[in-house]
Amino acid sequence: MSFLGIDIGSRYIKAVSIEKGKILERTVVETSYDPLKKSIEILKSYNPRRTVATGYGRHLLSFNGRTPTITEIKAFAIGAKYLIPSCKTIIDIGGQDTKIISLDEKGNVKKFEMNDRCAAGTGRFLEIMASALGYSIDEFGNIDDIEGTLQISSMCTVFAESEVISLIAKGVNRKEIAVAIHKAIAKRVISMLKKVSLEEEIVFAGGCAGNTLLKNIIEREINKKIIVPKNHHILGALGAAIHAENYFGG
């Protein structure tokens, strides 16, 4: 029977089932206004031997039953180590959090940084900026990097949106604004990386790792290669599933 990892994030719920370390199935649904209901539906459809929950909403399930939890920091560490065994540093940008995690040789969490309270510079921020500029989230992350000196000074979602609107009103090209927004986020991520670790391999995961422009800017600025695993958005759920199998599978 399979082991399930479920990552209840602020924007999406991700689930991955594994057996003997092999990924069997995966599910991604929007978190919605009733994440508990969505999570229970997923649990029922998988009917796993054991489940481990992670993510912002991990305790929802622990209140409802006996689902053990691990933090997304640990889950990402396990997931990244599994996919890229030489991983030493993880960048995780999700819906409302940015985390930088450094790992030791064995893959244990050595140190981490996480934004304190607001969603500045996270996935939700990107969504709002993309929408202000009339891009879909996929188009937004695939804009070509361009040279430019335009700077967005605010990382606060509310202030940055008004800054963007005033740039639009001045007639600035939307592509230029979009690149400036990505540069601003990259700057913030890099300052967190410098506090925690820049040791390679550096793995970029979480929903925002699908944003190629952001990845390219960070790579260029730190002059190091960043790996974005194919399963970057389900890395937390995968880590939780592996933890479930390691912990309860014996």
Added chain:
Amino acid sequence: MTKDYTPLWKEIGLDLAKHDGLLSVLSDAYKNIYLSQKNRPEGMKYFDFVISEVHGLRIEELYEAKKEKRKIIGTFCVYVPEELILAVDGVFVGLCAGAEVGFEEAEKYVPRNTCALIKAFMGFKLSGLCPYVELTDLIVGETTCDGKKKAYEIFDEITKKMYVMEIPNMKNEMDRELWHKEVIKFKDKLEEISGKEITLDSLKRATETVNQKRLALQRLSKLRAYDPPPISGLDALLVNQISFYDDPVRFTMKVNELCDELEQRVREGKGVVPKGTPKILISGSPFAIPNWKLHAIIENSGAVAVGEESCVGNRNFRELTDESFNSVEEGIEKIASRYIKIDCACFTPNNERIDNLKSLFNELKADGVIHYSLQFCTPYMIEAFKIEKKVDFPYMRIETDYSMEDFGQLKTRVEAFIETLK
């Protein structure tokens, strides 16, 4: 509460409707955070009672004390010499500053970006919710940080009761002299308002009373080092918070009774959590009552808090006052030299704090340290970085306040830190 105190609250001048609201929120929070804990010592019943009567019986006691012409002295800092207050038969009370209460009122007088503790003591007063502040004859402030000393100027205009002691920022000879003079001046002030002269006998008795209280708190602190700890961090924190406003003799007796029970638990190997539960030492800003946020997060995340390197905690009871003095003047000197040992982050340099933190870490056999700074509490926020570079134990810095808006992120960070300790 054992009886209806409404007439008393009305007489003191509280805002009755708002006050009822506060008490019901406090009582719910206490039920959820405290009474839901498992394996609590029997001895905590007294402290539960004290909390249930925090605005009742204790206020009545202070009211009676006032009728007997005893002076009620309110304080905000462990630098205020309690011995002198007791030596004029005064009553020492730490004032309310630990909840997000009356912030809108406070923000009419101080900027939004002011630390929560300052906004709370102003907010409690401005919204008419703190019976203690209303009963005080004198409120003693101190120049520990910029925020407090400027806020005291405003607080004096509101209450007309402020008395501010100058705490030096360094510990050189001239600073010690300044502080010694401040303590003498405070003694004169207390004698003046109480009409009582401090005698060798009254000072000796007061010093002994305060030292006994410190010894009881030290005893409690040491018991938390056992694995499994016989008492939760939340409960031990509560005892430390109550030490600032309960009757000192009764309090000491009750803490010692609690410790007798805890020693028995240790002998039986009985604890509040399973053996091997990660032990966290908390270091940094004060935990004014009812600020239980961080302890609650830690203890709901699979760890136990075993100590507070904080003013509400170790910094309050670590040093005793030398009782071997033969004159009032000599006693004052001993008191001054005891208080200047306190390693508050307002001093520069303050290297002894790092040494004290390291030795407390070892003494309590902790597994990791969470450094807690109140937001905008610059001295602790900066020392937190300095400490990080000088310690080799697991360490995490957090900055927070009394609000619940960062609860989710804080819980993730604390849990992830605890995961690294297992």
